[in-house]
Amino acid sequence: MMGFARLSLPRVDGIGFWKLCGSGTGEGFTPVPNTAVYAILATWPDLETARKQTRDAAIFRRYERRAIEAWSVFLGPTSVRGNWSGVVPFQSDHHQDTGALAALTRATVRPSAALRFWRRVPDISAVIGHDPNVAFKIGIGEVPLLHQITFSIWPDADAMAAFARHDGPHARAIRAVRDGNWFREELYARFRVLDTRGTWNGGQPLAKLSGQT
Template identity: 40%
Template sequence: MPAPPLVTLHLWGVSGRGIGRAIAHMATDRPRLRRIPGLRFAKLLGTGSGRTFTVRDADPRRWGLLAVWDDDVAADAGDRGRPVAGWRAFADEEWSARLRPLTSRGLWSRREPFGRPRPARWAGPVAAVTRARLVPRRAARFWAAVPPVSADLHRSPGLRMALGIGEAPLGLQGTFSVWESAAALNSFAYDRAPHAAVVERTAREGWYAEELFARLAVLSTVGTLGGADPLA
C-alpha cells in the first residue's frame, strides 16, 4: 500500500505594495510548481474571511499554497524551491503547516488530492479542508445560506483558526480550519444546528458541481498568522 502523502499549507501576508506582486506570482508560479519532483497536487489560493464567500470577503493581503507531496524529503525540497522562495522575498509574514490526511472524500479539479486514506485516530490538533465548485444557477442560494453557518463556526468551542480559501473570486471556494481536537471538529460538524441544516440543504438542492471534504492531522506549524501563532 503506498505511503500516505504529506500535505503542506503556506500562508503569506503581504503589504499593500506587495499585492500586485502577489497577483503576478499567482499566474507565474503554476508552471514552476508543475516541474517540482515529488509534488502530487498543488493549488495557489487567495484567502478571505469565509463569512459570505463573495468578493467582499477577499483579503488581498493574504495568499496561500496548498501542496501534496510524496514524502517529507520532497516537501523539504519544495520548501527550498523557487516558488516558495519567491513569496518569502516580499512577504511580511508567513505561517505554514505540515499535515497528514486522516479522511478525505470527493474531488478537487477532478482529482482526489489526498488519496483515499484509511480513517485513523489522531490525538492532536486536526485541520479541515472543504472545497466546492458551485452550480452557477444555485450559487445565490448557497451565498444566502453561508452567513449563519460562518457566524456559528467562529463561535465554536475548540476552533483555533478559520479562513476562506479559493482559486477564483467566485464559484470555486472552500475553507481551511484548525481545531484543538477531532472531538471539537465533530461537535461543529454534527451537533451545531446551522451547519447541519446547510449540509441537508446541500444534498437536497444540489448546490455543488464538485465537492471535497477532508480531515488532516496537524503534524507541525511554523510562523505566525495575523501576528500570532494560532496553535500557541
C-alpha cells in the same frame, strides 16, 4: 506572482497535486476578494520533502521575501471522500484521529445555486468564529463565487464532530446543499497536524492547542 506560479510550481521537485487560491475578506468567508492573503496547497511524498521544498524551492523563497508574513501547516491525511478537479488529491494514511485535526472541504458550486449558497455563508462564519474550540479557520478559493474551500483546525475529533452535529446554520446549510443539489463536485478531507512554520497575524494560531503562550 500567483499567476506566474502556474509556470514554476510544476517544476518543483517532489510536488504532486497543487492549487493556487485567493481568499475572501474578513476570515475569508465572503465573496469579496482579499488581495493581501493567498494560499498554496500542495502534496508531497513525505514530510521531509514538504519541509525542504517549501523552504528552499525558488518559488517559495520568492514568496517569503516579498510577503509581510507566511505560515505553513504540514498535514497528514487520515480520511478523504470525494474529488477535486476530477481526481482524489490526497492518499489517506488511515492513521487514527488523535490530537489536533484539520478539516478541509472543497466544492464546485453550481452557478444556479451560487446566490442561495452565499446567503448562508455569513451565518456559518459567525458560528464557527465564536466556537471556542476552533484554533484556526479560513475560507479560500480557486475561482471567486464558484470554487470554494474551507479550512479549519480543531483540538480533536470530538470538538470537530460537535460543531458538525449542532443543529445550527452549518447543519441547515448541509441539508440545503443535499436537498437542492447545489454542488457539481465536492471533497471532504481530514488531516493530522504534523508541524507548522512561520506566524499568522504575528502569532501561533495553534498555541492554545499545545498550551503555549
